[in-house]
Amino acid sequence: xxxxxxxxxxxxxxxxxxxxxxxxxxxxxxxxxxxxxxxxxxxxxxxxxxxxxxxxxxxxxxxxxxxxxxxxxxxxxxxxxxxxxxxxxxxxxxxxxxxxxxxxxxxxxxxxxxxxxxxxxxxxxxxxxxxxxxxxxxxxxxxxxxxxxxxxxxxxxxxxxxxxxxxxxxxxxxxxxxxxxxxxxxxxxxxxxxxxxxxxxxxxxxxxxxxxxxxxxxxxxxxxxxxxxxxxxxxxxxxxxxxxxxxxxxxxxxxxxxxxxxxxxxxxxxxxxxxxxxxxxxxxxxxxxxxxxxxxxxxxxxxxxxxxxxxxxxxxxxxxxxxxxxxxxxxxxxxxxxxxxxxxxxxxxxxxxxxxxxxxxxxxxxxxxxxxxxxxxxxxxxxxxx
Amino acid sequence: xxxxxxxxxxxxxxxxxxxxxxxxxxxxxxxxxxxxxxxxxxxxxxxxxxxxxxxxxxxxxxxxxxxxxxxxxxxxxxxxxxxxxxxxxxxxxxxxxxxxxxxxxxxxxxxxxxxxxxxxxxxxxxxxxxxxxxxxxxxxxxxxxxxxxxxxxxxxxxxxxxxxxxxxxxxxxxxxxxxxxxxxxxxxxxxxxxxxxxxxxxxxxxxxxxxxxxxxxxxxxxxxxxxxxxxxxxxxxxx
Amino acid sequence: xxxxxxxxxxxxxxxxxxxxxxxxxxxxxxxxxxxxxxxxxxxxxxxxxxxxxxxxxxxxxxxxxxxxxxxxxxxxxxxxxxxxxxxxxxxxxxxxxxxxxxxxxxxxxxxxxxxxxxxxxxxxxxxxxxxxxxxxxxxxxxxxxxxxxxxxxxxxxxxxxxxxxxxxxxxxxxxxxxxxxxxxxxxxxxxxxxxxxxxxxxxxxxxxxxxxxxxxxxxxxxxxxxxxxxxxxxxxxxxxxxxxxxxxxxxxxxxxxxxxxxxxxxxxxxxxxxxxxxxxxxxxxxxxxxxxxxxxxxxxxxxxxxxxxxxxxxxxxxxxxxxxxx
Numbered sequence: 001x002x003x004x005x006x007x008x009x010x011x012x013x014x015x016x017x018x019x020x021x022x023x024x025x026x027x028x029x030x031x032x033x034x035x036x037x038x039x040x041x042x043x044x045x046x047x048x049x050x051x052x053x054x055x056x057x058x059x060x061x062x063x064x065x066x067x068x069x070x071x072x073x074x075x076x077x078x079x080x081x082x083x084x085x086x087x088x089x090x091x092x093x094x095x096x097x098x099x100x101x102x103x104x105x106x107x108x109x110x111x112x113x114x115x116x117x118x119x120x121x122x123x124x125x126x127x128x129x130x131x132x133x134x135x136x137x138x139x140x141x142x143x144x145x146x147x148x149x150x151x152x153x154x155x156x157x158x159x160x161x162x163x164x165x166x167x168x169x170x171x172x173x174x175x176x177x178x179x180x181x182x183x184x185x186x187x188x189x190x191x192x193x194x195x196x197x198x199x200x201x202x203x204x205x206x207x208x209x210x211x212x213x214x215x216x217x218x219x220x221x222x223x224x225x226x227x228x229x230x231x232x233x234x235x236x237x238x239x240x241x242x243x244x245x246x247x248x249x250x251x252x253x254x255x256x257x258x259x260x261x262x263x264x265x266x267x268x269x270x271x272x273x274x275x276x277x278x279x280x281x282x283x284x285x286x287x288x289x290x291x292x293x294x295x296x297x298x299x300x301x302x303x304x305x306x307x308x309x310x311x312x313x314x315x316x317x318x319x320x321x322x323x324x325x326x327x328x329x330x331x332x333x334x335x336x337x338x339x340x341x342x343x344x345x346x347x348x349x350x351x352x353x354x355x356x357x358x359x360x361x362x363x364x365x366x367x368x369x370x371x372x373x374x375x376x377x378x379x380x381x382x383x384x385x386x
Numbered sequence: 387x388x389x390x391x392x393x394x395x396x397x398x399x400x401x402x403x404x405x406x407x408x409x410x411x412x413x414x415x416x417x418x419x420x421x422x423x424x425x426x427x428x429x430x431x432x433x434x435x436x437x438x439x440x441x442x443x444x445x446x447x448x449x450x451x452x453x454x455x456x457x458x459x460x461x462x463x464x465x466x467x468x469x470x471x472x473x474x475x476x477x478x479x480x481x482x483x484x485x486x487x488x489x490x491x492x493x494x495x496x497x498x499x500x501x502x503x504x505x506x507x508x509x510x511x512x513x514x515x516x517x518x519x520x521x522x523x524x525x526x527x528x529x530x531x532x533x534x535x536x537x538x539x540x541x542x543x544x545x546x547x548x549x550x551x552x553x554x555x556x557x558x559x560x561x562x563x564x565x566x567x568x569x570x571x572x573x574x575x576x577x578x579x580x581x582x583x584x585x586x587x588x589x590x591x592x593x594x595x596x597x598x599x600x601x602x603x604x605x606x607x608x609x610x611x612x613x614x615x616x617x618x619x620x621x622x623x624x625x
Numbered sequence: 626x627x628x629x630x631x632x633x634x635x636x637x638x639x640x641x642x643x644x645x646x647x648x649x650x651x652x653x654x655x656x657x658x659x660x661x662x663x664x665x666x667x668x669x670x671x672x673x674x675x676x677x678x679x680x681x682x683x684x685x686x687x688x689x690x691x692x693x694x695x696x697x698x699x700x701x702x703x704x705x706x707x708x709x710x711x712x713x714x715x716x717x718x719x720x721x722x723x724x725x726x727x728x729x730x731x732x733x734x735x736x737x738x739x740x741x742x743x744x745x746x747x748x749x750x751x752x753x754x755x756x757x758x759x760x761x762x763x764x765x766x767x768x769x770x771x772x773x774x775x776x777x778x779x780x781x782x783x784x785x786x787x788x789x790x791x792x793x794x795x796x797x798x799x800x801x802x803x804x805x806x807x808x809x810x811x812x813x814x815x816x817x818x819x820x821x822x823x824x825x826x827x828x829x830x831x832x833x834x835x836x837x838x839x840x841x842x843x844x845x846x847x848x849x850x851x852x853x854x855x856x857x858x859x860x861x862x863x864x865x866x867x868x869x870x871x872x873x874x875x876x877x878x879x880x881x882x883x884x885x886x887x888x889x890x891x892x893x894x895x896x897x898x899x900x901x902x903x904x905x906x907x908x909x910x911x912x913x914x915x916x917x918x919x920x921x922x923x924x925x926x927x928x929x930x931x932x933x934x935x936x937x938x939x940x941x942x943x944x945x946x947x948x949x950x951x
Contacts, residue, residue, distance in 0.1 A: 080739070084737075084739055086739055086742050086743070088746070152938045153934075153937070153938060156937055156938075156941060157941075158738050158739060158742070159666070159667045159738065159742060160892070160937050160941060162667075162669075162742050163667070163885070163888060163892075163933065163937070164933070164934055164937050164938075166885065167885070167930040167933045167934050168930075168934065170885075170926065170930050171927055171930045171931070171934075174923075174924075174926055174927045174930075175927065177923075178923050178924065178927070294881075295750075298746055298750060301743070301746065302747075305743055309739075334758065334763065335754075335758065335763075335765075337750055337751075337753070337754040337757075338750075338751050338754035338755055338757075338758060338765075340747075340750065341746075341747045341748070341749070341750030341751030341752075341753075341754060342747065342751045343747065344743055344744060344746060344747025344748075344750070345726065345727050345744050345747040345748055345751065346747075348727075348731060348736070348740045348741075348743050348744040348747065349727075349730040349731065349744070350730075352736065352740055364737065438841055439840075440837055440840060440841065459840075459845065459847075460840035460841060460843075461840055461843045461844055461845040461846075464840075464841065464842065464843035465843055469841070470841050472837070472838055472841060476835055476837075476838040476841075478830070478831055478834045478835060478838070478839075479834065480830070480834060481827070481830060481831070481834070485827060488824070488827060489827060489831050489839070489842045489844075490842055492824070492827070492828065492831075492842045492843045492844055493842070493843025493844075494843075537842070541842070541843060
């Protein structure tokens with residue numbers, strides 16, 4: 001932010017000093033205020049007259065997508081930002097969660113009638129309460145998938161891991177496409193039931209026209225995840241991730257169980273995508289393989305990178321930017337992949353720490369001499385100063 | 387002193403987070419053999435690498451024949467006639483001996499002097515001629531050192547810088563390498579020699595600098611340093 | 626059983642298909658392996674370098690030379706030559722541009738490896754969508770983009786007849802298949818000589834084996850890196866022309882699958898190893914072809930990805946082993 005006016009800089013400086021002097025109260029206050037704002041955002045249009053562009057971005061559907069992708073970005077941030085593993089097949093876990101939901105609710109009408117050989121399917125009444133059980137099931141399945149993919153591959157060098165995960169993502173999508181007896185093939189699965197809560201006198205039902213309710217549901221998970229992940233990051237596991245990022249060999253020598261810690265990051269990322277995948281499937285009622293192509297993985301990656309790798313508020317901010325920019329500028333929609341592609345290159349070249357950086361990670365990502373010292377020649381690529 | 391070939395003035399270099407060289411000044415005159423001696427981590431190798439352009443200095447000046455070179459890239463410095471024979475020999479293991487020697491002449495454009503230089507190197511190190519089609523990685527340690535020096539000579543350097551040519555070699559081989567260095571010097575090459583083996587280096591050199599934790603602790607004529615009590619205790623292993 | 630029967634029935638036909646496909650993979654794989662050799666970096670944007678050449682072929686065959694029916698003899702050779710040259714130049718320059726914009730700033734800063742991968746992904750995505758948007762109806766920063774490709778696939782005219790020329794073991798071969806193999810073999814021989822016999826090749830190998838010492842020998846590392854991207858890009862460019870001759874269409878995202886398969890080939894042969902990339906390409910092409918015979922065509926990509934995952938997991942150093950470019 002080189003071009004900031006000096007006055008603004010002074011104001012920002014004083015705010016920063018105040019925040020630094022009053023941690024953790026100031027932080028809590030800040031996040032509390034942001035949370036309240038996030039909750040009431042979709043209600044604003046009914047309270048005030050707002051410009052249309054603002055109404056567009058606080059509509060339930062736009063916010064719902066922000067929250068959905070924020071959840072994905074939080075999960076991928078654990079993998080990429082905390083553990084430093086580039087996962088290009090993250091969408092696979094989204095697909096696994098979504099298909100788990102679709103099949104688990106019985107919406108996938110794969111043949112139960114073996115004699116006729118025709119898809120008969122089961123009706124899916126009264127499945128609503130199962131949504132919560134499904135969520136647990138999907139987490140379980142996604143974590144299993146994450147561990148299955150991770151345990152053999154996490155020993156690989158970083159760039160190989162990126163390719164393997166990319167291959168894995170494609171395998172999942174192509175399998176969903178080709179295995180039509182289970183997944184419905186290219187036609188996908190339709191009429192996945194919406195979730196509901198019926199406990200005592202509480203009755204909350206999600207449906208087709210309840211975008212705002214879905215937003216709150218997703219927001220709940222975003223907050224839950226943000227809190228849980230940040231606690232995790234401050235724990236011993238988080239410190240192990242730092243050590244692995246800085247020097248894997250040294251970390252292993254100091255007794256950090258490198259593979260297990262990477263696996264943990266992978267599993268957490270997978271279960272996050274699984275949860276988001278379930279809610280996604282139930283919200284849109286319909287899933288098919290093209291949704292889960294590599295571009296989604298890259299889109300989520302750009303959220304993490306633009307927001308700031310290793311930064312939890314960064315991941316949420318990144319998701320908001322990437323989702324809302326096309327919402328603000330409708331014409332922008334066609335250009336978004338071009339713009340976010342360029343953004344990845346530009347951010348890496350000029351602001352590798354992202355928009356809302358984590359202090360620790362910023363130091364590492366800027367690279368330079370300390371890096372050379374810590375990692376030796378192997379980790380830096382083709383260095384010739386001129 | 388005759389004409390100054392290399393001049394280093396108040397050189398500071400950081401290596402990682404640490405300041406490895408803290409204000410070194412030295413000079414090498416035409417036709418001299420100058421040695422830098424000192425213990426591990428004294429900053430000898432960093433100094434050489436900075437002169438040859440592999441490392442960037444934090445501050446200070448390096449002049450070669452009066453021309454500042456501290457901001458030039460390594461390959462440009464080689465083209466001016468400064469050649470470093472790196473520590474640990476650094477032979478290209480999957481190239482033949484012949485190709486390794488060709489690499490030494492990489493920056494040169496003149497075709498004619500090429501064959502002449504091969505003859506000169508092969509005359510100095512006949513063993514390299516015998517092995518010229520063998521991959522560099524299959525040579526013994528002593529042969530690799532000879533190849534490294536021969537490769538350095540192929541660039542026709544005006545200043546040959548050697549980093550620990552005796553490292554890891556048996557005493558007899560060290561003697562042999564030093565005889566060859568003397569011969570190379572007699573043929574008219576100026577030499578800057580970095581060594582931990584202070585005894586060998588000071589016996590060969592005209593002048594010497596003693597480096598201690600990034601600064602020059604002593605500088606003198608080589609025979610004077612050989613006679614200096616502090617040097618004898620610290621670097622020549624004498625009580 | 627279906628598998629065994631399929632294999633027996635189609636063995637020679639699939640061998641032919643495998644070799645043809647493998648030759649194309651091999652040529653793309655060379656770019657991955659050479660860049661890896663000098664930079665220890667996977668150039669994820671390499672698939673776009675390939676794509677650019679298919680677009681050049683589209684223009685060359687369809688517009689510049691107005692090919693409407695398959696050519697033969699001298700005309701064919703001439704048209705191929707004056708298509709290969711601009712295609713290889715365009716691809717080579719694309720590769721160099723990627724190096725300049727996406728990698729060099731990070732190299733200067735000695736950024737961590739993760740940054741390079743992300744930058745590469747970004748470069749790949751932006752090139753793809755730049756071509757996607759170049760349909761004459763879009764503009765960028767108020768500058769109208771030319772009509773180059775657009776979102777829809779474009780048909781490339783047949784330059785070489787697909788009529789069978791002769792049979793081996795009852796399997797017909799046509800000119801397209803022969804041409805792919807002939808050009809690929811020729812290109813690889815030239816490349817092999819270049820790397821092994823020339824001063825430039827020695828420079829590339831020296832940087833791959835030990836960059837610091839290479840620079841002490843007077844090698845400009847930046848220059849070698851640029852040349853490596855240029856050569857690897859040009860090979861992918863030739864592959865793009867061959868692909869166009871064989872498969873007759875192009876699209877903005879056409880690079881993705883051949884790209885990742887070529888990468889698989891490079892790893893299969895031992896990344897950094899040029900002859901390994903050639904061998905790996907051929908092998909992967911065959912595995913894919915036999916796999917298709919064994920299952921069904923829609924599983925071809927799954928098979929390749931399966932090979933990729935298996936190689937990386939069980940033999941990440943490849944068949945010929947990882948080495949510098951040699």
